[in-house]
Amino acid sequence: MFEPVIGIEVHAQLKTESKMFCSCSTNFDASPNSNTCPICLGFPGALPVLNKKALEYGIKTALAFNCDITECSRFDRKNYFYPDIPKNYQITQDAFPVGLNGYVDIPLDNDVRRIRIKRVHLEEDAGKSIHEGGTITDAAFSLEDYNRAGVPLLEIVSEPDIRSPREAYEYLCMLRRTLLYLGVSDCKMEEGSLRCDVNISIRPKGADKFWTQVELKNLNSFRAVERSLDYEVRRQSQVVAAGEEVIRETRHWDEAGQATVSMRRKETAEDYRYFPEPDLPPLNITGSRVEEIKATLPELPGARRERFMRDYELPEYDASLLTDTQELADYFEEAVREYGQAKTVSNWVMGEFSRLMNATGIGIESVKVAPSDLAAMLKMIDKGTISGKIAKTVFEEMFTEGKSPEVIVKEKGLVQIADEEELIRIVDRVIEENGEVADQVRAGKDKAIGFLVGQVMKMTKGRANPQMVNELLRGRLIN
Amino acid sequence: MRLNELKAHELLPMISRQEVTVEEAVTCVLDRISAIDGTIQAYITVTCEHALRKAREADARLAKGEPARPLEGLSVAVKDNISTKGIRTTAASKYLEDFIPPYDATVIQHLEDAGAIIIGKTNMDEFAMGSSTENSAMFPTRNPWNPKRVPGGSSGGSAAAVISDEAVIALGSDTGGSIRQPASFCGIVGLKPSYGLVSRHGLIGYASSMDQIGPMTKDVRDCALVLSAIAGHDPKDSQSYPGELPDYTEYLIPDITGITVGVPKEFLDEGLSQAVRDAFTEALEKLEALGVTIKDVSLPHARHALAAYYVISSAEAGSNLARLDGVRYGVRTCASEDFASMMAKSRGEGFGPEVKRRIVLGTYVLSAENHDKYFNEALRVRSLIARDFQEVFETCDCLVGPTSPTVAFEAGEKTRDPLAMYLSDVYTVPPNLAGIPGMSVPCGFDKEGMPVGLQIMGRQYDEATLLQVAYAFEQATDFHVRRPEAEPNAYELAGGERSV
Numbered sequence: 001m002f003e004p005v006i007g008i009e010v011h012a013q014l015k016t017e018s019k020m021f022c023s024c025s026t027n028f029d030a031s032p033n034s035n036t037c038p039i040c041l042g043f044p045g046a047l048p049v050l051n052k053k054a055l056e057y058g059i060k061t062a063l064a065f066n067c068d069i070t071e072c073s074r075f076d077r078k079n080y081f082y083p084d085i086p087k088n089y090q091i092t093q094d095a096f097p098v099g100l101n102g103y104v105d106i107p108l109d110n111d112v113r114r115i116r117i118k119r120v121h122l123e124e125d126a127g128k129s130i131h132e133g134g135t136i137t138d139a140a141f142s143l144e145d146y147n148r149a150g151v152p153l154l155e156i157v158s159e160p161d162i163r164s165p166r167e168a169y170e171y172l173c174m175l176r177r178t179l180l181y182l183g184v185s186d187c188k189m190e191e192g193s194l195r196c197d198v199n200i201s202i203r204p205k206g207a208d209k210f211w212t213q214v215e216l217k218n219l220n221s222f223r224a225v226e227r228s229l230d231y232e233v234r235r236q237s238q239v240v241a242a243g244e245e246v247i248r249e250t251r252h253w254d255e256a257g258q259a260t261v262s263m264r265r266k267e268t269a270e271d272y273r274y275f276p277e278p279d280l281p282p283l284n285i286t287g288s289r290v291e292e293i294k295a296t297l298p299e300l301p302g303a304r305r306e307r308f309m310r311d312y313e314l315p316e317y318d319a320s321l322l323t324d325t326q327e328l329a330d331y332f333e334e335a336v337r338e339y340g341q342a343k344t345v346s347n348w349v350m351g352e353f354s355r356l357m358n359a360t361g362i363g364i365e366s367v368k369v370a371p372s373d374l375a376a377m378l379k380m381i382d383k384g385t386i387s388g389k390i391a392k393t394v395f396e397e398m399f400t401e402g403k404s405p406e407v408i409v410k411e412k413g414l415v416q417i418a419d420e421e422e423l424i425r426i427v428d429r430v431i432e433e434n435g436e437v438a439d440q441v442r443a444g445k446d447k448a449i450g451f452l453v454g455q456v457m458k459m460t461k462g463r464a465n466p467q468m469v470n471e472l473l474r475g476r477l478i479n
Numbered sequence: 480m481r482l483n484e485l486k487a488h489e490l491l492p493m494i495s496r497q498e499v500t501v502e503e504a505v506t507c508v509l510d511r512i513s514a515i516d517g518t519i520q521a522y523i524t525v526t527c528e529h530a531l532r533k534a535r536e537a538d539a540r541l542a543k544g545e546p547a548r549p550l551e552g553l554s555v556a557v558k559d560n561i562s563t564k565g566i567r568t569t570a571a572s573k574y575l576e577d578f579i580p581p582y583d584a585t586v587i588q589h590l591e592d593a594g595a596i597i598i599g600k601t602n603m604d605e606f607a608m609g610s611s612t613e614n615s616a617m618f619p620t621r622n623p624w625n626p627k628r629v630p631g632g633s634s635g636g637s638a639a640a641v642i643s644d645e646a647v648i649a650l651g652s653d654t655g656g657s658i659r660q661p662a663s664f665c666g667i668v669g670l671k672p673s674y675g676l677v678s679r680h681g682l683i684g685y686a687s688s689m690d691q692i693g694p695m696t697k698d699v700r701d702c703a704l705v706l707s708a709i710a711g712h713d714p715k716d717s718q719s720y721p722g723e724l725p726d727y728t729e730y731l732i733p734d735i736t737g738i739t740v741g742v743p744k745e746f747l748d749e750g751l752s753q754a755v756r757d758a759f760t761e762a763l764e765k766l767e768a769l770g771v772t773i774k775d776v777s778l779p780h781a782r783h784a785l786a787a788y789y790v791i792s793s794a795e796a797g798s799n800l801a802r803l804d805g806v807r808y809g810v811r812t813c814a815s816e817d818f819a820s821m822m823a824k825s826r827g828e829g830f831g832p833e834v835k836r837r838i839v840l841g842t843y844v845l846s847a848e849n850h851d852k853y854f855n856e857a858l859r860v861r862s863l864i865a866r867d868f869q870e871v872f873e874t875c876d877c878l879v880g881p882t883s884p885t886v887a888f889e890a891g892e893k894t895r896d897p898l899a900m901y902l903s904d905v906y907t908v909p910p911n912l913a914g915i916p917g918m919s920v921p922c923g924f925d926k927e928g929m930p931v932g933l934q935i936m937g938r939q940y941d942e943a944t945l946l947q948v949a950y951a952f953e954q955a956t957d958f959h960v961r962r963p964e965a966e967p968n969a970y971e972l973a974g975g976e977r978s979v
Contacts, residue, residue, distance in 0.1 A: 038582055042802040044575070044683040045562045045584060049717050077798050079845070083818055088801035137817045144806065273845035275854060278688035278795055280717050 002202040002240065004233045005210060006162035008225075010175055012154045012185040013125065013193040014057045019150035020124045021048030021091065028128075028147035040150035042086030047279050050075075054122060054152035055098070057184040059285065059293050061154055062099025062120040064178055064300055069290050070096050075122075075277040080270070083142060084127040086149050094274040097121030098285070104178070105302055106170045107320065115171050116159040125151040154185070160199065160210070165229035172196065172222045177301045181326050189221055200229055201246070202236045212246045216260060218253045228253040232260055304329055312342035321350055327364040331371050338375030348374060352392060356399045368402030369395075377405035389462050390414050418465045420472075423456075426464065427472045430455045441477045449473055482507040483644045484962075487553050487701040490647060495547030501596070504647075505534040508554040508598055512645045520620045521630075521640040523559050524567050525599040530554065533596045548594030550708055555590055556646035558637050559600040560607055561692065562681035563587055566597065570683045571615040572605045574809045574829025584681020585716070586650060586692050586709045593708040598646055601636030605831045606800065607657055607685045609633050610903040613894050614833045621890070622664060623963045624929055628887040631661030631903075637695045638665035642963065648705050649695040654686045655788050656883070656907025658693045659919035663882035663932025666921045666958065668702045668949070669695045671907075673939045674914035675720040677706075678713030684799040686792035687718075689911040698959045699920065699950040703727040706942060720940060730943040735951040736770030738876045738944070745781040746880030746906050746934075758923030758931035759881045762952070766879070769951055774875055778867040781909050783860045785901060788908040790844045790857035797841025803829065836897065865913040872938045877948055880906055882919040882932035906934060916942050920949045921958035930958070 019026055022039035038046040062069055076094040099120035106113045127149035131139035156175060162168050176187045176194060187194040201213035214232060219225045236246050251260040299307070301323050308319035308329070323329045328349070335345045353374075357364065377394060380386050386394060386409055397408045409415055417423060430452055431438045440448045449470070456469045482490060482504045493499045509527055516522055537552050557563060560570040562580035564587075569575045587597070604614035612620040612635025620635045622628040623643040630639040634651030638661035641649045651658040653671035662669025670693045677692045684690060694705035707727045713719045742763065747756070767773050805811040805825030812824035830838070844853035871878065883903055893900040910917035915936055922933035933952070937945045953959055 038580075041807055043581070043808070044568075044570070044578070044802070045560075045580070045679075045681040046582075047680050047716050049715060079798055079801060081801065081804065081819075081822060083804070083806050083822075086802060086807065088804055089798050137819075139817075142818060269847075271847045273794075273798075273842065273847075273850075275794055275798070275845055275850075278686070278718075279684075 001205045002233070002237050003163055003205040004165070004229065005160045005201050005203055005213075006165075006168050006229060007160035007199045008158045008162065008168060008171065009197045009199075010156045010172070011195045012156070012179055012187060014054050014152040014154055015183070015185055016051055016053045016057070016152055018051055020051050020054050020122070020152040021150055024150065026151050028145075028151060030147055032143075032145040033147060035147045036149070040086065041146055042088075048091060048277075050280060051152060055283065056293060057152075057182075058098040058120065058122045058154055059290065060182055060297065061156070061179065061184055062102065063290070063294055063297060064182055065099065065102035065104050065117045065120060065156065067099030067102030067117060067120055069099060069285055071285050071287075072096055072282050073098050073285055074282040075280045076274045077277050079273040082126070083136075083144055084129045084146075084149065086127065086146060090124060090126070091277055091280070092123035093121035095276075096282075098283075104171070104174055106167065106174050107302075107305070107316070108167060108170055110316070113167060115161045115167075118157045118159045120154065120156050123153050123155060125149065125153050165226045165233065168198065168229055169222050169226040172225060174301065176222075177324060181298055181301055183298075196225060198225060198229065200232050200236075202233060202240065212248050214246065214248070215250045216253055217250055217263065220255070224253055224255060227258060228260055231258065235260065298326070312336065312346070314342060314346055318343075318346045318350060322346060325364060331364060331367075334371035335374045338372050339378050341378075344378060345374070348378065348395075352395050353399075356396065360399075367399070369398045373398055373404050380405055380409065384416055384418055384465060385409065386414055387416050387462060387464075387466060389457075390416065393462075414463060416465050417460055417463045418468060420468065423464060423468055423472055426456055426459055427469060427476065430459065431473075431476060438477055441473075449477070481511075481644075483511045483554070483647065485647070486697045487550070487647050487704055488698075490553065491547070491551065494541070494552040497541055500534075501537040501541070501552035502531065502534040504552050505530050505554055505596060505598065508644075508646060511643075512599070515643055516645060518621060518626060519623055519639050519643050519645065520618050521556070521601055521636040521643065521645055522599040523569055523571060523602050523615075523617050523636070526566055526597055529566065530596050530598050537594060537596070548592070550590065550648075550704065551594035553595045553647045554598040555595045556599055556601045556637050556640040556649040557587070557597055558603055558634050558649070558651050560603060560652055560683040560685075561586060561650060562683070563597060563600065566600065568600065568683070569617070570606050571603045571617055572829065572831070572834070573616045574803050574826075576616075576810070578809055580681070582681065584692075585678035585713045587681065589709045589711075590650075595648070595708070599640075601634070601640055601649065603636055604633035604657075605834050606683065606796070607633040607652055607654055607690075608796065608833050608837055610656070610660055610900050611888070611890070611893065612636060612661070613890065614831060616831050619890060622887045624666065624887070625927070627889055628929065629664065629890050631664030631883070631887060633657040633661075634669075634695060635661045635664075638662055638667055638669070641665070641667045641695055641697060644962070647697075648701055650692055650705075650709075651695045652682055652685075652690060652692050653907075653911070654689045654691075654792060655911050656904035658695060659907045659917055659932065659934060660883045660903060662695055662919040663930065663934075664887035666924075666930030666932075666961065667695060667697060668699055668918070668920050668953075668959065669693065670702050670706060670918040670942070670945070671910065671916060672706065672710060672942060673720070673916045674911075675716075675718050676710050676724075676916070676940060676942065678711075678716040678719050680713055680715040684795075686795040687799060688795060689788075689792060689914075691911075699946060699953045700728070700731055702918075702949075703731055703946050706946075710942075722940065725943055727943060727946055730947040731950045732947060733951045733954045734770075735766075735948055737772075738948065739772045739774055739874065740766055740948070741774045741776035741871050741875030741878040743776050743778045743781065743871070743878055743880055745778050748782075750884045750902065750905065751881060752885045754886060754925035755881045755884060755931050758925070759933065762922040762933045763879070765955055766948075766952060769955055771948070776871045776875060776878070778864070778871065778909065780860060780863040780867050784864055784909040784912055785905050787857040787860035787864070788904075788912060789840065789901065790853050791861065791912075793837045793841035794845050794854055795841070797838045797845070800830075800834065800838060805829075833897070861912045864909055868909070868913045868915055868936075876937070877941075877944050878936040879948075880934050880936075882906060882934040886925050886929035886931055910936050913939075915939050916945055918945045918949055920953060922952070922956070923958060924961075
């Protein structure tokens with residue numbers, strides 16, 4: 001039996017206003033080369049000046065992943081020629097990254113898997129090349145847009161601790177969730193603000209040595225990561241089973257074909273001739289600075305999930321879903337503060353609320369229902385003002401119109417009918433109109449009573465208090 | 480005496496009292512350039528119209544009664560690796576032959592704010608790599624004392640312009656001696672400030688961890704004036720010194736009694752020519768007579784400085800010059816099949832042989848198999864050299880030695896032997912590695928009338944002591960007053976003709 005050994009490198013664009021080493025805007029959707037200056041275009045004599053916010057975000061993220069912060073952290077130059085790198089070197093961190101030796105805990109199948117984080121470091125993004133009619137080697141011409149050149153990136157490198165494609169998926173989700181909680185990145189894979197490269201090898205289960213690893217590229221979603229790894233585990237297992245050797249190479253994920261395709265062999269490691277960036281002094285991140293930043297860390301997803309389970313006595317499933325995003329968790333907590341019963345709020349948030357969000361595509365950040373309105377509606381159910389069934393209608397109205405539940409109930413006349421005299425009138429009418437069924441109930445067929453309850457609800461458009469209807473029917477037909 | 484022959488501190492009061500107009504002063508310099516630069520070839524670009532326009536603006540301001548600024552009306556020659564907005568900046572390279580920077584270097588802003596007027600951009604070794612200005616892709620510059628000899632380098636154009644009165648003041652840049660060695664060869668004052676004292680923003684990078692811009696002037700007082708104008712923290716240069724700086728002109732006092740001056744024995748080794756040794760010995764006696772305590776000291780690791788310097792500077796240079804790839808500016812070879820060949824051909828055509836040599840060397844010393852053996856070893860040597868300096872500065876206020884082992888050599892003498900050329904910087908390189916300031920002041924002439932320079936080195940950011948010692952020495956001597964006697968036109972000249 002083989003087990004996969006997987007390591008993941010994630011590049012996340014940092015959500016700063018300006019670029020890593022100059023004051024140009026990070027908005028790279030602007031018209032080509034409009035957000036550029038001598039520094040990010042690599043003009044002669046232009047010098048980099050570090051964006052303090054980017055460094056802060058780097059330290060913050062490293063802390064969130066339990067890394068040791070490198071006091072003498074510094075930048076290095078990674079030298080290679082490519083037209084979208086204006087200086088033909090990338091300012092990155094090689095020997096002394098901001099963060100080292102961290103970890104992140106992933107809840108998986110009622111267990112927790114600890115994935116070690118090797119390093120967290122800062123670097124600058126490249127521009128974008130358009131090779132007209134081909135690749136860089138055969139295009140008729142190439143166009144360069146340097147708007148993205150110099151946008152701050154954070155690279156998070158895991159140790160090869162991941163042991164299954166699903167674990168890889170969960171690891172990435174936790175990474176993204178954490179970065180979003182920290183507010184340091186948008187993490188939009190489709191827009192390229194989050195990118196990942198995956199290394200995978202297989203080995204006999206439990207062995208401690210590594211076999212030849214393959215790098216996977218063109219992974220445009222976390223699902224693509226999972227599926228490409230599934231494919232690769234199968235492929236490598238078959239190669240080994242056939243008595244052949246896995247080749248060290250880079251493979252491209254073909255989404256349409258759902259397969260990995262060989263791109264290029266890696267015969268020699270590239271030599272990037274790293275050396276300390278002489279234009280930037282060492283960072284000297286003091287202990288007190290680290291403490292300052294630590295104090296700004298929000299409650300992280302793992303901790304919040306555990307608190308939800310402990311303090312609100314929620315099942316793990318609820319806690320995980322509710323803490324998936326900070327906004328949803330905040331929403332939940334505010335509603336609970338107003339209403340009190342956590343599980344009821346959780347059921348509503350995970351049920352109707354999520355259903356409507358999914359159906360409409362409206363995100364939690366633009367939802368019209370205030371947490372206090374949800375709480376008010378739940379209180380109306382408890383008081384018997386509306387039935388649980390009507391509540392769903394009310395809530396849908398709240399969701400689409402943004403009105404308070406009181407207003408909706410009043411406008412639409414949705415107040416529950418709990419007036420006994422009125423209900424007796426309706427119940428008697430239903431018995432009269434459905435004599436045959438009434439007789440069956442009288443004859444002891446208890447189940448048939450449900451039909452009569454249904455008829456009453458239909459006649460009152462769901463407004464009748466179901467409990468009272470039930471009691472009234474029984475009083476008249478059974479006793 | 481003509482206005483262009485005056486020192487800055489002599490010309491300034493005449494301008495501020497409106498005894499002469501800025502236009503007259505600038506015109507004198509421009510006239511001198513037209514008369515003599517065909518022979519000296521100090522300038523790559525002369526900014527005639529720009530200078531005259533600025534001069535008239537300055538005169539108009541002064542006429543309105545506005546006070547004169549610290550460098551009002553001074554014609555400044557700027558080394559052509561310092562970016563000047565709208566003015567061609569070539570670094571004496573074919574690659575940047577038509578390059579016009581979109582921004583000013585910080586030093587240019589400082590100079591212009593102080594009232595100085597850019598008169599032109601001076602010749603240099605291509606990308607500041609060289610010690611004779613013969614590596615210029617444009618033409619060689621001649622030493623005004625003897626046009627058959629080199630002016631030194633890489634700031635040879637600035638040095639020649641100052642001594643031949645084609646400028647009142649000049650800026651050079653110094654990575655391993657490129658201000659001090661040509662200052663020594665041309666008999667002027669040149670100061671390489673402490674690393675970080677003057678902003679590098681806008682200086683076309685050669686070896687970023689050592690590059691510094693500094694003044695090249697006719698005497699020490701002018702040097703202090705220019706330094707005061709260009710030094711200071713610049714947020715655009717992350718390696719810039721954030722501390723407070725003194726007014727350097729306050730240290731121009733002729734009294735240096737009680738100062739301890741160290742003489743590193745490594746600077747008096749067998750490579751030193753007799754003429755320079757004699758001039759240096761006399762200079763030491765002069766200093767002693769002025770009341771300083773002379774102390775023999777040792778910088779045991781200095782003998783490794785040149786090797787460490789060429790490893791580190793070439794590594795950084797190779798990386799710094801990688802941006803010149805034909806994509807965004809400069810030379811582009813159009814007839815090429817793909818990006819790689821376009822870039823390779825553009826670089827092949829744009830760079831001269833010395834630049835290529837350093838790029839290859841830099842790439843070699845950073846490659847995986849050599850990184851530790853060469854680059855990391857050089858870094859270790861560098862920190863040992865810095866420690867050597869620190870130790871001697873515990874007992875000495877400054878150090879002195881010869882600036883260069885020889886006086887200016889003949890043009891063509893060393894162009895075929897790069898190692899011999901590199902040795903010309905053997906005494907100037909250690910301060911760059913350690914980040915400390917170094918200064919060259921005239922201290923004599925050899926039998927053939929070629930100037931000799933005295934190098935003064937000090938603690939990091941202690942330019943004040945350097946200036947004080949240099950000033951006292953200068954006041955007690957007259958080497959700085961001499962000018963090349965014969966008009967260079969009288970010489971029969973060899974070497975490349977001006978082509979730009």
